[in-house]
Amino acid sequence: MNRTHEKRAIFAAFWLMMLLNVAVWWHAQPLRATWGNVPPVPSQASAALMTLGDKQMAYRTYGLLIQNLGDAGGAARAFKDYDYNRLTKWFWLEDYLDPKANFIPALAAYYFSANQDHEAIDPIIDYLAEIGKRPDPQKWRWLAQGVYLARFVQHDYNKALVLANELAALDHPGLPTWTKQMPAFVMMQEGDKEGAYQIMVNILGSQMKSLQQAEVNFMREYICDRILSPEQKETDPICQDPY
């Protein structure tokens, strides 16, 4: 083969490869990652292997993964499509990796609790109740949140009362007085919105100084957008900036 023929053959091969590449692109373009629901949970022993033994790094990496779980291939999924039992197993794995952090309890309480299927949040309430009994600072508010979800989201008065009694029985230092009155709150025949508002404002008020601004904003958003009506939101001081 002389040099001119070789040159032509190389150019032809290059353009053929380019065409094949375009064909692969054409085929792959509409394909999207499919969402296989909540992924299986790794074992505690192997959970930190992915981050070379760094448990805290594993906690934060899995934390972001859990936060963005339903976003696959540019489409978001409704919470009712999630496997909440498996999701809660992830929460417990995260709890093993870092029992002190409040990121996962906050996600469970304020984010994943917004499931349209109220029965599905049972494992989340159990999780929050368990975490909330710990003596670490601020942990009690997850038990209070569990009471809130049981009473005002699930309307399960019995479960709410059991949890409220557990909260009232806690004897941790720095616990606000209103936690002792929680069983009374639950039993009040007050309108749902008023009761829910009262509990959330109590939780927010008790912890304002010790929480990061992002979490305060998160709670405000919860109160203003999910408990109050647009009209109430206009006038409520909690929903006004600056707060």
Add this chain to the structure above:
Amino acid sequence: MNILSWPTVKYVLSAAVRDRLIITLLAVISLGTALSVFMGTAAYIEKYQFVLVFSAGGLRLLSVMGLVLFCVFFIRRSFDNKDVDYLLSRPVSRTGFIVSHALAFSMIAVVLAAACLLAIYLAAPVTFGMGHVLWGVSLMCELMIMANAALFFSMVLPSASTSAMAVFGLYILSRTIGILLGIVMSGLVDSPMMKGLAFTMKFISLIIPRLDLLTQTSWLIYGTGNIGLMFIMAQGLIFSGLLVTAALVDLVRRQF
């Protein structure tokens, strides 16, 4: 006999500057921190904690990789260009050659750890505390160990890529040895073959540094834990000493 040759130390340090190692790693540290800040602020709450952990975990890995690659390729290039033969023909003993290289690599490790600590501080200044200081010292020891491991493997193995793979293998093993020992001692191993493997693993762990206990990102959030400065420094010095003497043993037996 001089066990340290300052001109050789200077030669290695100037090579690090000439190879643009310092400037490249500083750029990588800046980019890594910026990416961690971006990812960390995507979290709903505890944004500072996310930024700290992602920055620290990422910079730890990037520094080790950058330093190891520099050390390995520097030594192998010195062999290929006959720089080693030339240096040893000068009034530098074999001990002086190894110790000077180890010292120069360790000095680079100290600079790198300081740069990482500064980046962590700048990423979330309000969180700065004793945990950060311990993390910085621990990273310094970890980088010293890995630089000396790179020196040892690149002296012993004939190719740069094999040496780099061997050092990374050691690093992964050192970072996960705590988990592996936990599995070995958990009582889950019952068959004779698994018991044999468990024994082998325990034996191997004898010469593996416990890097899983060093440079923990949780120190940046919850302060210092049960690992003290003495343990960190002792681990760094003893294991570096083991690697340097092992490299020396290899060099004194070598025929040029």
